[in-house]
Amino acid sequence: MKFLLGKKIEMSQMFDEKGNVIPVTLVEAGPCVVLQKKTKEKEGYDSVQVGYGKLVKKSKIKKTMKDKEYRHIRETRTEASEEAKVGDQVTVAIFKEGDKVNVIATSKGKGFQGGVKRHGFAGRNTTHGAKHETRTIGSVGQRFPQHVIKGRRMPGRMGFDRITVKNLKIAKVDEVNNILAIKGAIPGHRGTLLQIKG
Incomplete structure (x- = not known):
């Protein structure tokens, strides 16, 4: 399952071996947690639900937010053969340099x-x-x-439209800081929620 939630940090630039400038967007991706796994037998389709952005529990909190542990919860379709278990943590390690990804974001x-x-x-x-x-x-x-x-x-x-940018190349993966450098521009302002699909 190559699916990750993250937020846009900013645009920056890198240099290749020949000294050419590569414009990149820095993305703080994950870590995400698998919250639910849906199957074709029970729900009618195979998918995985992941959460991103742990919420801090407060003493005075709205009733509607009581059971919500994560700020963002999204779902993606998967194959039945994929072995994702509830509670598994998904990090940027699922991607490597050179991978092509589709990024879903909300434009300014x-x-x-x-x-x-x-x-x-x-x-x-x-x-x-x-x-x-x-x-x-x-x-x-x-x-x-x-x-x-x-x-x-x-x-x-x-x-303020939902936009999918396809076939963006991953220029660099920083597993220590959970940061992806994606070649090219991504819609939205800084802090926009992104869905990254491999």
């Missing part, structure tokens, strides 16, 4: 944005009689069918 939220920023519209003329129209989106329809067609690109809320 930009709030309500216009068509030029959100969709890359060109905008209108800045001269020749144009007044207060520079960043407007223009026409949104025609006389028939007298309503805006579904899917029309318009201003709206931008960002």
Whole structure:
């Protein structure tokens, strides 16, 4: 099972043998704990549930949080042959340099944005009689069918989407500090929860 939860630390850079710069994203990955194992016979599919980020028990705590030991709990599909047991600890040791991984993250939220920023519209003329129209989106329809067609690109809320970046290469594995250096950029701000799948 090559699945790990982590959080984005920051972007940095490394150098290869020839002195070329390699942009990397540093990720604090794991350690995660297997909390539950689902089987096809009982639940209808094979999967493993892992927890990340141990919560500190407080004297005054909400009732809904009483039984939750981990800040983040996620599930991933597995093969029936995989031998993952409840209580097993998963660390960065499951990955090695050169492995290709898919990373799932939530992109930065930009709030309500216009068509030029959100969709890359060109905008209108800045001269020749144009007044207060520079960043407007223009026409949104025609006389028939007298309503805006579904899917029309318009201003709206931008960002804060679940994004999967595929085939990212692991540049370095630091087992002592539980840190992965992944080549390339990963969506989200610092501290964003990441799901890393091998």
